[in-house]
Amino acid sequence: MNEFEHRMLAVNGIQLSLYSCGPLDGRPVWLLHGFPECWHSWQHQMRALAAAGYRVFAPEMRGYGQSSAPEAVDAYDVLTLCADIQAAMDVLGHERVAMVGHDWGAPVAWHLALLEPERIEALVTLSVPFAGRPKRPAVEIMREVFAGRFFYILYFQQPGVAEAELDADIALSLRHFLGDNVRLAPDQTPDTPLFAHSPPPPEHPAWCSAEDFQWYVRTFAGRGLRGALNWYRNFERTWQRTEPLAGRKVEQPTLFLIGDRDPVGRFESYTLQRMPEHVPHLEQHTLENCGHWIQNQQPARVNALLLDFLGRHYGA
Incomplete structure (x- = not known):
């Protein structure tokens, strides 16, 4: 892995692994x-972007890998996560960048675009759409929609509950998550463990090798998933802190990619429909026969779309 350089940055009160x-x-x-996920989930894009002449930066986000994982739950709201990346860009002297985010990285990227309209020159998000600040915290809506039913995000809300299940066997938990995340909203009672009724997962996801899978396992080995789960426990705090951003549109050229088999597309169907109102310069593609782990399931297609978009809106 000598092709990838590593350093630690002191930013925003934490150590950020980059x-x-x-x-x-x-x-x-x-x-x-x-x-x-982990920084290594971008390996295919990092190589393609570097070959095209770009300088690529893939952090281990707060709570992951070698980066700091503060104890306080409220240390993981979206604006704090954005501040980690903003401070890192300051340290590196980045005045103009292209920002790419997948899954939880997408909301961070969306908000960075709102916070840094000059510095974020081009935006690419995968899997998680954006339609402005909601009228109330998203977790309140989830509690109403899934009242009396299981939903994984609600299961994650109480500190210690999900950790007890997931940290007991991190490799097994990751095999479940990364192998078939369609089962994240199964037909079970709210107090049932997440994977209680799931069949045994494969030894590693079909879209990566056993060696690549170990990068994910090492990301959480010795520390568990607490920091990563705390991202889910800040919907209300994020909503409160982003009030100044209400009504603001993402004005940058934006590429959005999602798989046609991604369950997020079902959960966020309303947001997907409204996204063009809030992202006026939007280019959107749905990848066929593709699930949630889009940049690894179809790396060649993602790379082609990414490089074409950056070539037109950001340059090499």
Whole structure:
């Protein structure tokens, strides 16, 4: 893995682990991973972007890998996560960047675009759409929609509950998550463990090798998923803190990609419909026969769309 350089940055009160590659004089492209992923989930994009002349930066986000994982639940709201990346860009002297985010990395990227309309020159998000600040915290809506039923995000809300199940066997938990996340909203009671009725998962996801899967396992080994789960426990705090952003549109050229088999497309169907109102310069593609782990399930297609978009809106 010598092709990827690693360093630790002291930013925003934490240590941020950062991997990079590509020519030192290349235009910077940031890649923000989601849950329960790792910087290595971008390996295919990092190589393709570097080969195209870009300088690529893939952090281990707060709570993941070698980056700090503060104890306080309220240390993981979206604006705090954005501040980690903003401070890192300051340290590196980045005045103009392209920002890319998948899964939970997408909301961070969306909000960075709102907060940094000059510095974020081009935006690419995968799997999680954006339609402005909701009228109330999303978790309140989830509690109403899924009243009396199981929903994984609600299961994650009480600190310690999900950790007790998921940390007991991290490799097994990741095999479940990454192998078939369609079962994240199964027909079970709210107090049932997440994977209680799931069949045994494969030894590793079909879209990665056993060696690649170990990068995900090492991300959580020795620390568990607490920090990563805390991202889910900040819907209300994020909603409160983003009041100044209410009504603001994402004005940058934006590429949005989603798989046609991604369950997020079902959960967020209303947001997907409204997105063009809030993202006026939007280019959107749905990848056929593709699930949630889009950049690994169809790396060649994602890379082609990503490089074409950056070539038109950001340059090499």
